Amino acid sequence: MFSGFQTRTGIFATAFFLASASLVNADTRPATAFQMAMAEFAPSGSDIAEFYRERGFDPIWVGETAQHTARRARLIRALSSTDMHGLPQGSDSAQSLVEQMKDAQTTRDLGAVEIKLSRAFVEYARNVQSGALRPSQIDDGLVRKVERASAKQHLEGLISAESDSYFDQLAPQTTQYRALMKQKLVLQNLIRQGGWGATVPVAKLEFGDTGPDVIKLRNRLIYMNYMRPTASPKFDATLLAAVQAFQADHGLAPDGVAGQGTITELNRSASDRLKAVYVALERERWLPRERGERHILVNQADFSAKIVDDGLVTFETRAVIGKNTHDRRSPEFSDEMEHMVINPSWYVPRSIITKEYLPKLQSNPNAVGHIQITDRSGRQVNRGAVDFTQFNARNFPFAMRQPPSKSNALGLVKFMFPNKYNIYLHDTPQKSLFAREVRAFSHGCIRLADPFDFAYALLSKQEENPKAFFQRVLATGKETTVQLETHVPVHLIYRTAYIGPKGQVQYRRDVYDRDRKIWEALQKAGVALPDVQG
Known part of the structure; x- marks a missing residue:
């Protein structure tokens, strides 16, 4: 019915000959042994099963055309070179799949091989495109959402393109990755x-x-x-x-x-x-494919923040990141910067209020006097009229705010990309920290050594004289929000090898x-x- 699998000068070729009755329309004839095997190895409801059902169980690997042969050959080459990308070998190795193809004796065997080849392809495609690991399962600071194509999308992409071109574009197409x-x-x-x-x-x-x-x-x-x-x-x-x-x-x-x-x-x-390079390759696979023609890149391990335009770094400054404790480490994720606030107030995070300031207020109501205590309506509370000892972390009813000033914890400008982690970039009055070699001191936000120049660079796309505009707003002393006409993607990464x-x-x-x-x-x-x- 069909011949075995043969190898010649490194190019894999097969001669699978299907009986005329083996690939029939499932809607008009009883299921064949080929189809039953496919159903057995691709459980009902899975993406792979849906893909084959929609194409009437027409195979994409075990046919006898040149296109089928090219797909098989390209898949085996890819599975044989996973180490090139620093990836683990998949659940089915290239050699084991070759052996299964050689040993196929029946139409049912071919159905099983067809699905195993698809499963191996999907696993490879997902790993090389989006990484072999799930970040959130490794560390709670890895909150990055990784873009992952479905099995069906990969299979449809493969059959709609030349085999080599689809395989070649799976890995990140970045200078850094190469x-x-x-x-x-x-x-x-x-x-x-x-x-x-x-x-x-x-x-x-x-x-x-x-x-x-x-x-x-x-x-x-x-x-x-x-x-x-x-x-x-x-x-x-x-x-x-x-x-x-x-x-x-x-x-x-x-x-x-x-x-x-x-x-x-x-x-x-x-x-x-080499371990650091392997990890860097995996991290590169986690990043969005579209980084943005203009984007902000904060490498926490390098303590730096950069503006990248069309692949070139056009601005760079030193940064301070979160302190190396469980509740302060800066997380890793991507978002979009929407606006900056000049002369910002610092609205103290609840965690800092209850962990750091409440104990001080319980000992001395006049402690942290530079911070205003406000009620739910935003009205300032008279400290002397409050017994802070009656409150704990759960029932403390007040908010705390530091008004705009040069000594404000956020300095004179902050850069906002609203996110549930309450992380943003900002100025700081603690300039001496930027002279340190290891700069992990913040509560999680990213402090910038040159925030004004960073602001000028961002505003250069929408203001004729960005420095004059910024300084004019700054001179008012009033808290002012300046929208970015074009939002800028922000990528908070952590790269020990680059x-x-x-x-x-x-x-x-x-x-x-x-x-x-x-x-x-x-x-x-x-x-x-x-x-x-x-």
Whole structure:
């Protein structure tokens, strides 16, 4: 009835010959063995079952046309190269599917193979397009909603396009994704060759030092391509420049001193960096396909906020993110910035009122005097007339507000993308925090080092003189909402490995320990590193 599965020069071909009665219209004839097998392996009500029912159970894989052959070949190639994307092998490996095709002896066998190929395709398509993991199942700060196409959408997309073109467009079509895949190959090759050599003893090394530890520092940086080979045992100007370049690529203060923080990062293995790249690839798959021609990108691990126009960073500033405690870590999600508020009031979040301010008021009614206490109608409450000791976190009936001022917790401007997490970007009077290397201090919102310039950049699309407009409103001292005529997508991400604008790989510390959790989830799903540690 049909021949087996054959392989020739890496191109998979099949010769499946269906009996003339095997593919009939289900509405006019009894179900065939082929159809019954399809129903058995694609349960009623599933997307895959619906797809086949609508096409009268016409197969897309096991036919004998060139189109069927091309689809099978492309699927097997894709399943054979999941590691290229840092993905786990699916529930059905390429080899197991090839064996099932070879062993198919009956029409019923073909029906089973047809559904198994579709299931393997859908699993692959979903993983490479939207990620193998579900963010919300890993960490409660991963509140990102991932766009996922249905099985039916993937199958319909496949048959309406050339096989190669559909497979090729599944993965994120971003410069970042392609560069990360390239870096993954570089690291895998490096690990096979033994990595970056001997680690450097944890000590403080600086310009002018000599000795064996300096030689180890030099050798490590040579292996990492931060300097050319040299026999000098001295911490000279060349080594100083290499240390500074390394520090800049790893989010460290580029002071040229190899202190404990720098040496700790320097000693991280190539395998550790490869894990970060795997995680970054998965995170890239979680992001929306359409980021926005103009969008705001906040990388929490980099403590930075950027405005990106047509793929180019047109503005960048330092940022402070949420403190590394369970109730303060900044979440990860995407939204749209709608407006800014100049001279904002700070409406104190309920959690801060009850956890931080209520205990102080119970001890001293005049505590936190810079904050107004208001009733449900917004009227200011006389502190002296209230016995705060009668209230607790559940029944405290008041709100709290800090009026506009230079000392306002939000500074002089905030940038709003309304969301249920009450997260936004804003100014701050605590400017000294931006000089820190690790900047995790807020209650969850993102503080900006250069909020005025950020505002000018946003307003440049709608104001002839954005700086003059902003300063004019600011000078009134009144709380003023300025709508953005075109909303700007905001993406709060967390990337410990990414490719910089000049193509250089950048690594950052896992300040929230989220990447470790993602890596462990990828491992459980089947992702593995090369055996050699480097």
